Amino acid sequence: MSLAFCEHGLNRDDHARANPERLADLRASPLARLLAMEGLSPVLGADNGLTWGELGEVAEVVFLGLDGDAPLFAAVPEAGDTRPAYQQRPAWDALSLLPARDLAIYGGARSLVDWHARHRFCANCGAPTQIAKGGWQRNCTSCSAQHFPRTxxxxxxxxxxxxxxxxxxxxxxxxxxxxxxxxxxxxxxxxxxxxxxxxxxxxxxxxxxxxxxxxxxxxxxxxxxxxxxxxxxxxxxxxxxxxxxxxxxxxxxxxxxxxxxxxxxxxxxxxxxxxxxxxxxxxxxxxxxx
Missing domain, CATH: 3.90.79.10 (Nucleoside Triphosphate Pyrophosphohydrolase)
Known part of the structure; x- marks a missing residue:
């Protein structure tokens, strides 16, 4: 049974997430690519697939995984989106056009960066949090609480x-x-x-x-x-x-x-x-x- 949002085929490379030096090397790689998004919606290319650009000086990025030798990243937007799916028609229109693999990559990226955008402060003490483990964790700057992406x-x-x-x-x-x-x-x-x-x-x-x-x-x-x-x-x-x-x-x-x-x-x-x-x-x- 083939289901949407599944089987993106990326190497998640969990060991790299816990290695700051390895993450820095991946981010500096000439093969590194940043997922193009408008807020939380994908930017489609001429072939109706995802589009990718250079990382540049983006402050907060999450490491999605390796596509072959190419490290893939997505930027955390200024704000998340708490609206239910039925209220997000622009995103739905784009999703209907994406190839299956691109849809799976986008789905994982969207969930992750949306969580980050809505968890910039600690639920335990209210202090700011910082991105950690390549975007698969946030740490409180005050009480040291660790927060993880929610499913x-x-x-x-x-x-x-x-x-x-x-x-x-x-x-x-x-x-x-x-x-x-x-x-x-x-x-x-x-x-x-x-x-x-x-x-x-x-x-x-x-x-x-x-x-x-x-x-x-x-x-x-x-x-x-x-x-x-x-x-x-x-x-x-x-x-x-x-x-x-x-x-x-x-x-x-x-x-x-x-x-x-x-x-x-x-x-x-x-x-x-x-x-x-x-x-x-x-x-x-x-x-x-x-």
Whole structure:
């Protein structure tokens, strides 16, 4: 299963991150390249790929890894972006054009530099922090606390009952856009428990036999989507209208028609998730699974 934002193929070179002399050599290398970004959005080239330039005198940069012998870096912007993904249309338009490898490189870079832009002060004492380990850590200048890039786990799940699939439309989704249910994994909770809890909270359905399918990094701002499948004990829905606009059961034939690229949008039972979303791949997995 090929998922967006995965498999960039870079050598992360973790040993270099902890070696200041090695990092300085990499930054001074004539092969070093800096990812071109406008804020947190990628700057596309003539081929709709990422564009790269020289490092110059950029104050804060993070080391992304080695592309062959070429060290790749990204600059920390002045400000991060706390808006949810659906409010970032310019970035989405660019993402739809990027080749798969470039999309994966950009996704990792975006998550990392956005975290840095929003963590310039210590959460423990409030003092300024400094970039460390090539951008994979920040250290407090006062209390010496160490801070690390955050990744938030999210359970995203297909719920099945008697061969039908339960999908929902979020409050901010376009009309007719349905997707898998999802929610953050909470402290003290396993993925299976998160799936069961979220489905029960959002649509009032009890779920069992939860199994893992696939995962995907999601850089808005920095999440790890944990794709799962579960079996529902019943079909009656009690929708939490503070989170879900609509939810309903779809037959296998309806899902297959919705996912058929040859079918016009107006003839689909619902509009499926975009190709970059793990939910789209979960639906394909479910159809191929039979």
């Amino acid at each position: 938030d786990p999210v359970a995203i799940m297909l719920v099945e009952h008697d061969g039908d699939l339960l999908l929902g439309r979020g409050l901010n989704f376009p009309e007719r856009r349905y997707s898998a249910l999802a929610g953050f994994v909470e402290p003290g909770e396993g993925v299976e428990q998160a799936v069961a809890r979220e489905v029960l909270e959002e649509v009032g359905v009890s779920v069992t036999q939860v199994s893992y399918v696939a995962s995907q990094p999601w850089p808005f701002p920095s999440q790890l989507m944990l794709g799962c499948h579960g079996m529902a004990r019943g079909r009656e829905l009690t929708i939490d209208e503070t989170e879900i606009a609509e939810a309903r059961w779809f037959t296998r034939a309806e899902v297959a028609t919705a996912m058929d690229r040859g079918v016009p949008d107006e003839d689909r039972p619902f509009l499926p998730p975009p190709p970059t979303a793990i939910a789209r791949h979960l639906l394909n997995w479910w159809l191929e699974r039979g």
